[in-house]
Amino acid sequence: MSVEVLSLVYLLGAVAFIIGLKRLSGPRTARSGNLVAALGMLLVIVITLVDFTVSWAVVVAGLVVGAAIGAVLAIRVQMTAMPQLVAAFNGFGGLASALVAGAEFLKDAPDHNMETIITIVLSVAVGALTFTGSFIAYAKLQGIMKGSPITYPGQQAVNGLIGAGIVGLGVWVVVAQNALPFWIGGVLALVFGVLFVIPIGGADMPVVIALLNAFSGLAAAFTGFVISNQALIVGGALVGASGLILSSLMCQAMNRPLTNVLFGAFGSGDGGGPAGGTEGGDVRTTSADDLAVALAYAHQVMVVPGYGLAVAQAQHVLRELTSDLEHRGVQVAFGIHPVAGRMPGHMNVLLAEADVPYEQLLDLDDANALLPRTDVVLVVGANDVVNPAARDDPGSPIYGMPILEVDKAKLCVVIKRSLSAGFAGIDNPLFYKEGTRMFFADAKKGIGEIESAVSQV
């Protein structure tokens, strides 16, 4: 096959990726879009196998093992565990790019031209740190590691030194094309990935996963430069753009610059004081029966879910409750904060799994427009995203973060296990407000009780 035809087929693959992403602009077309992108990938893989001399034993073994692992992970994952799975997949993508660049280095060193060796170094560095960083994110989300930030004195200096070491070794490799600095640099990049993610707290994971997603794309694009393949460059650039857009959206939704998320070790409790200590007011509690009456006779109800919903796996019982209310003629909406959960869109996926129609899922602006006309708002497992201190208290560490203004609803009910502070370690004045009722329970158990009470109203 001529190189022209091969290039055009790769172009076709790249176009399929763009069409696939374009069709993600609406839930109706999204699934077929994903299929188009997957077919594009298949085409690109087949044409590569046809046109290049490959080692078939290695290829078949690798494809079979990889496909089996990928398929099992994809089929078995719970929707609540989606953030850690995406983190793991990011990690594999970064690893693959780093390994390809490593193999290309071995092939021709020390005779690479300048462009190639520079992109090899970039691909290995970014791919390797994406790999280990993603698996630390995985471990934190999966609960293998504690989610809270891990900090130690001089942390920034250590990270800075390692980063400088990677850059220095990279320059050495580019100039001398020596194997020794190449491998040491690769190992340092692996270490850097670990050190870079450990000080980032659990609730900042949406930003980190999006950023690592961008990195895995960039690593693929760098690998594309190494092997002069435009399908890799286009695919990598698309993913890089996607990850960067999502991380910047998440940062905006927390009103914190990216540097603060990455280096701020936010959530260590520095700004907050002990849970429930500073405000100290009285809270008003409610019972399942009282709440059931309020809900059943409401006109408009809004549910504001947070990570606690995912932890308690309460999405299905919540759906039963809202269906029941809808059958009674109550209008139900869901207010979704962009950083609710542990990855962008996490809550939407959970609720879609529980069959909630996506028309009922409102974004921040629409939800805030509806809240003043809402009779009862149910806050389930969310905390910082509904904290009025972010709006009212200029001294609060989360001041300026856009929130769901649940205190504007006529009645605000917070389902929560205890009065403990949220991720940010900040007390929540919402709990002590006049119009707020606390319902102390595990999300799943509590909603179940409310559900059975509603069915008897």
Added chain:
Amino acid sequence: MAYWNVLAAEGGGSIDPFVIGIIVFILASFVGFEVITKVPPTLHTPLMSGSNAISGITIVGALIATGIENNTAANVLAFFAVVAATINVVGGFMVTDRMLEMFRKPRRPAGGEG
């Protein structure tokens, strides 16, 4: 076609593939920004997993690297690269499909709008 030839002639030869790569990368980034800003927040998780599967395109490099001759170390790296990239591609597209299937469910016939 003529345009490229003129460029090539003025440059005294063919265009460096690296430069073409940079052109492609920058244009593709702009396309990416345009397309992805139109994805609604509801679909941000499938966007991440789906774009993640696309970053598995590095599998092309992995497959080609298995063909590097007389270099066992490079082939070992290539094998693990194929495995990792395939996990990324197969797992990524499958899990995205699983999620999007849930989003496609029709509205309930007996809705409580009234």
